Amino acid sequence: MSWDRVAVDLVGLALIAFIVWFFWLVKAKGVHAAPTSGGYQEQMVLVKGGYTPDVIVVEAGKPVRLNFVRQESASCSEMVLLPAFGKSAKLPEGATVPVEFLPRERGEFEFACQMGMFRGKVIVE
Amino acid sequence: MSLCAAPPGTQRAELVLSGLSCPACVRTVEEALRGVPGVESASLNLATAHAFVDYDPSRTSLVAIHDAIKKAGYRVGLGRARFRIKGMTCASCVTRIEGALKATPGVIRGTVSVGTEEAEVEYDLGATNLHTVKAAVASAGYPVIEGPPPSSPSAVDQEATAREHEYRTFMRQWWFGAAVGTFTMIMSYPWLFPGLGSLFPRDSHRLWYMWAGMGVASLAVMLYSGRHFFTGAWQALKHRSANMHTLIALGTGVAWIYSTIALLFPAMFPSREFADVYYDVTVVVIALVDLGLAMELKAKGRTSDAIKKLVGLQAKTARVLRDGRELDIPVEEVLVGDTVVVRPGEKIPVDGKVVEGTSAVDESMVTGESLPVEKQVGDEVIGATMNTTGAFRFVATKVGKDTALANIVRMVQDAQGSKVPIQRIVDVVSGYFTPSVAILAILGFMVWYTFGPEPRVVYGLIVAVTTLIIACPCALGMATPMSLTTGVGLGALNGILIRGGDALQSAEKLQTVILDKTGTITHGKPVLTDVVVGPGFDEATLLRLAGGVEKSSEHPLAAAIVEGAKAKGLALPDPSSFAAIPGHGIEATVEGRVLLLGNAKLMRDRKVALGDLEARAQQLADDGKTPMFAAIDGKPAGILAVADTVRADSLAAIQVLKSMALEVVMMTGDNERTGKAIARQVGIERVLAEVLPQDKAFNVQKLQLEGKRVAMVGDGINDAPALAQADVGFAIGTGTDVAIAASDITLIKGSLRGVVTAIQISRATMRNVYQNLTGAFIYNILGLPVALGILYPLFGILLSPLLAALAMSFSSVTVIANANRLKRWRPS
Numbered sequence: 024m025s026w027d028r029v030a031v032d033l034v035g036l037a038l039i040a041f042i043v044w045f046f047w048l049v050k051a052k053g054v055h056a057a058p059t060s061g062g063y064q065e066q067m068v069l070v071k072g073g074y075t076p077d078v079i080v081v082e083a084g085k086p087v088r089l090n091f092v093r094q095e096s097a098s099c100s101e102m103v104l105l106p107a108f109g110k111s112a113k114l115p116e117g118a119t120v121p122v123e124f125l126p127r128e129r130g131e132f133e134f135a136c137q138m139g140m141f142r143g144k145v146i147v148e
Numbered sequence: 149m150s151l152c153a154a155p156p157g158t159q160r161a162e163l164v165l166s167g168l169s170c171p172a173c174v175r176t177v178e179e180a181l182r183g184v185p186g187v188e189s190a191s192l193n194l195a196t197a198h199a200f201v202d203y204d205p206s207r208t209s210l211v212a213i214h215d216a217i218k219k220a221g222y223r224v225g226l227g228r229a230r231f232r233i234k235g236m237t238c239a240s241c242v243t244r245i246e247g248a249l250k251a252t253p254g255v256i257r258g259t260v261s262v263g264t265e266e267a268e269v270e271y272d273l274g275a276t277n278l279h280t281v282k283a284a285v286a287s288a289g290y291p292v293i294e295g296p297p298p299s300s301p302s303a304v305d306q307e308a309t310a311r312e313h314e315y316r317t318f319m320r321q322w323w324f325g326a327a328v329g330t331f332t333m334i335m336s337y338p339w340l341f342p343g344l345g346s347l348f349p350r351d352s353h354r355l356w357y358m359w360a361g362m363g364v365a366s367l368a369v370m371l372y373s374g375r376h377f378f379t380g381a382w383q384a385l386k387h388r389s390a391n392m393h394t395l396i397a398l399g400t401g402v403a404w405i406y407s408t409i410a411l412l413f414p415a416m417f418p419s420r421e422f423a424d425v426y427y428d429v430t431v432v433v434i435a436l437v438d439l440g441l442a443m444e445l446k447a448k449g450r451t452s453d454a455i456k457k458l459v460g461l462q463a464k465t466a467r468v469l470r471d472g473r474e475l476d477i478p479v480e481e482v483l484v485g486d487t488v489v490v491r492p493g494e495k496i497p498v499d500g501k502v503v504e505g506t507s508a509v510d511e512s513m514v515t516g517e518s519l520p521v522e523k524q525v526g527d528e529v530i531g532a533t534m535n536t537t538g539a540f541r542f543v544a545t546k547v548g549k550d551t552a553l554a555n556i557v558r559m560v561q562d563a564q565g566s567k568v569p570i571q572r573i574v575d576v577v578s579g580y581f582t583p584s585v586a587i588l589a590i591l592g593f594m595v596w597y598t599f600g601p602e603p604r605v606v607y608g609l610i611v612a613v614t615t616l617i618i619a620c621p622c623a624l625g626m627a628t629p630m631s632l633t634t635g636v637g638l639g640a641l642n643g644i645l646i647r648g649g650d651a652l653q654s655a656e657k658l659q660t661v662i663l664d665k666t667g668t669i670t671h672g673k674p675v676l677t678d679v680v681v682g683p684g685f686d687e688a689t690l691l692r693l694a695g696g697v698e699k700s701s702e703h704p705l706a707a708a709i710v711e712g713a714k715a716k717g718l719a720l721p722d723p724s725s726f727a728a729i730p731g732h733g734i735e736a737t738v739e740g741r742v743l744l745l746g747n748a749k750l751m752r753d754r755k756v757a758l759g760d761l762e763a764r765a766q767q768l769a770d771d772g773k774t775p776m777f778a779a780i781d782g783k784p785a786g787i788l789a790v791a792d793t794v795r796a797d798s799l800a801a802i803q804v805l806k807s808m809a810l811e812v813v814m815m816t817g818d819n820e821r822t823g824k825a826i827a828r829q830v831g832i833e834r835v836l837a838e839v840l841p842q843d844k845a846f847n848v849q850k851l852q853l854e855g856k857r858v859a860m861v862g863d864g865i866n867d868a869p870a871l872a873q874a875d876v877g878f879a880i881g882t883g884t885d886v887a888i889a890a891s892d893i894t895l896i897k898g899s900l901r902g903v904v905t906a907i908q909i910s911r912a913t914m915r916n917v918y919q920n921l922t923g924a925f926i927y928n929i930l931g932l933p934v935a936l937g938i939l940y941p942l943f944g945i946l947l948s949p950l951l952a953a954l955a956m957s958f959s960s961v962t963v964i965a966n967a968n969r970l971k972r973w974r975p976s
Binding site for chain 2: 028031038039045046049074098104109121135137138140
């Protein structure tokens with residue numbers, strides 16, 4: 024095998040390893056939702072090409088309010104679903120849409136847009 | 149609720165409850181209230197439905213008390229209002245207004261949104277009113293804007309405008325890309341065109357400059373037509389995820405960079421044919437995918453037509469009676485308790501109860517029932533339905549967000565946003581999909597570079613780019629939501645509210661349908677069915693006297709006789725004496741004659757010889773009817789038979805259910821004989837008779853233990869536990885009470901035909917989902933290997949990236965088009 028082939032294959036394998044590591048192996052650190060005087064754990068979530076933050080850590084047994092702000096017009100993200108909590112909301116562009124739920128059990132619960140292109144996670148501790 | 153004298157340190161709240169119907173409820177609520185830490189005492193008045201709670205405000209709050217009542221299954225009479233607020237500029241305003249609201253006695257919840265500049269307030273109707281609430285907000289320094297809040301119709305319009313805007317942007321981007329693309333495609337291979345070939349020969353300076361110009365033009369296409377792919381990919385990357393944007397950006401970006409290097413540093417490549425440019429790939433792929441997205445958007449807009457249609461039903465104005473004058477006001481300003489005037493041909497603005505006049509109302513838009521429904525004093529009318537010929541007045545009972553239509557719209561929106569269980573598998577797959585495609589593309593390049601024919605770099609590049617472009621996570625992601633949205637919308641337009649994807653998928657797989665007899669198969673109201681006349685009497689006399697006597701009775705069967713007599717146009721006399729004989733019947737004097745009405749035992753006790761009437765009575769009883777003997781002046785006068793009658797369309801609906809390979813079972817609290825009689829009439833073989841109300845859920849479970857997937861059809865109130873136990877609970881709704889919690893599917897129109905339609909819609913929708921998913925999977929499973937060049941060694945076929953872009957756009961448009969095909973479904 025000529026040297027250039029070996030080099031290309033090595034670079035290719037390195038790239039594959041990088042993709043696996045980047046998308047699947049690294050765990051994102053979560054953001055703790057801030058408790059408010061009203062007893063809610065509140066967190067602002069920016070919807071723009073994804074959810075920022077996309078991992079939200081909350082405490083079990085206390086109501087959570089996620090305020091989604093969608094700052095893009097792509098119709099992909101016009102809806103957010105929290106199937107584990109039976110909630111969904113339409114997100115008009117620019118508006119703040121609160122989604123409230125009560126996490127009872129510990130665990131990791133996904134939220135996503137209708138097509139599952141954007142994903143986020145609520146970690147209940 | 150009012151706050152008044154109470155022990156020191158505690159406060160007393162008076163709450164108005166609803167849903168209290170029995171003495172047992174009182175205990176439930178009281179115990180629930182006493183269970184709240186901080187509540188000192190709680191007492192309930194069943195007659196007035198008022199609860200008095202003494203609580204320590206430092207330890208608990210009204211909110212907690214309300215929640216406790218809610219958890220116990222009852223509701224507190226709450227008012228809800230939404231209004232706009234002026235001058236909200238910052239987030240701290242929210243805190244201030246919410247603080248002001250919370251400080252207002254009687255306000256349970258107040259939330260303020262900066263985005264919409266709206267406040268949403270829940271308040272206790274007993275303690276405060278909307279005026280006070282608004283005044284509280286104004287006193288915090290924020291004037292309330294009077295007038296209609298931005299209601300849902302405008303929200304739907306906004307969405308449509310936004311969609312239209314996005315569509316136009318995509319189309320502009322497509323036209324720009326297409327224009328540059330046509331030119332680029334021709335100039336990439338000028339030697340293929342006679343005339344051009346001699347103008348731009350290979351390796352000429354002229355061609356080099358032309359290609360350099362194309363490089364700049366394609367950069368412009370990437371920046372204008374393709375910017376959203378690159379920004380989208382970048383945003384996704386920041387979240388460590390990848391999507392369609394990532395793939396398109398990678399594919400087109402790699403092609404552009406390769407071309408530019410080939411153009412600027414041809415010396416880097418071992419031979420001339422390596423140094424060709426592929427700008428056409430970049431430009432045409434971006435243009436085609438933009439076109440695909442535009443078409444997708446158009447098709448998607450149609451998918452949510454159902455909501456638009458429903459919201460569009462809402463009346464804009466209402467004519468209400470205030471201070472004795474008729475006023476035309478916006479429908480948002482109608483209050484509960486207003487008297488609304490409806491003229492012939494007008495739309496009914498809100499839900500209410502008729503207080504004057506009669507008419508027939510076309511409710512097809514809400515219930516799907518095609519025939520106009522007669523309305524008299526006391527009947528419910530549904531907002532957004534159309535009055536036909538008569539004029540009437542009604543008192544508004546539900547307005548704004550609480551109307552049947554608003555509930556329907558909300559339920560449909562929620563359901564459309566839910567997920568079909570099968571989607572969860574798809575979600576897992578699509579989480580790995582995009583990075584896997586990128587890995588495949590790299591592997592493809594490696595294999596072609598290592599083992600492929602010369603020019604290896606070019607083949608590797610084409611394969612990698614084609615692989616990136618052809619993979620379509622969109623088709624996969626859209627397959628179920630698009631069908632679900634269409635299916636749920638389709639249901640709503642046919643008077644069927646499907647709670648979500650779960651219900652839809654379960655309804656498709658049903659094997660057994662249990663029908664509650666009373667109120668589901670039958671009308672649930674006894675009517676006079678047979679009159680047998682004894683020797684020497686005539687029907688009119690018998691009915692007239694019996695009807696006159698029964699006017700004084702409160703027995704439900706009595707009402708049937710009175711109705712029956714009135715229907716024959718008889719004038720009913722008043723009895724001069726009347727005595728109920730418990731367990732036997734009645735004895736009365738009317739028009740100077742003594743009338744006995746009751747069972748056989750009564751007749752035996754009074755020594756009335758029944759003769760052959762007894763055999764007739766037995767026959768009637770065998771048919772599931774309730775016979776009553778009548779004797780006038782001691783002589784047998786005849787039999788009046790009363791029965792709950794079968795709804796007109798029950799038989800047909802049950803036949804269709806059976807033809808759909810569903811086992812139909814009837815459940816009833818009646819005795820076996822009555823149950824079987826009705827079952828015979830509608831063609832049901834299996835009857836579960838003498839089932840006590842509390843055992844209904846258990847009987848559903850028994851059928852489930854036979855290994856069947858069971859649907860329960862009931863009225864949603866008495867049958868709630870059974871509905872919840874069943875795999876799919878169908879609640880047969882009545883008019884305005886559409887949000888029935890225990891059911892998975894609510895039929896607004898009280899007919900079994902709705903069950904048939906609902907199951908048919910579920911089957912059609914799920915079939916559509918499977919078609920879409922299969923299509924999307926097959927497309928990707930076939931497309932990827934072909935793009936990777938698996939056919940090349942055998943047939944010499946290698947896919948062009950341009951064809952891949954076309955196929956990719958086509959696949960997602962197909963998925964949506966297939967979902968839209970569902971809309972053509974019509975109930976059979």
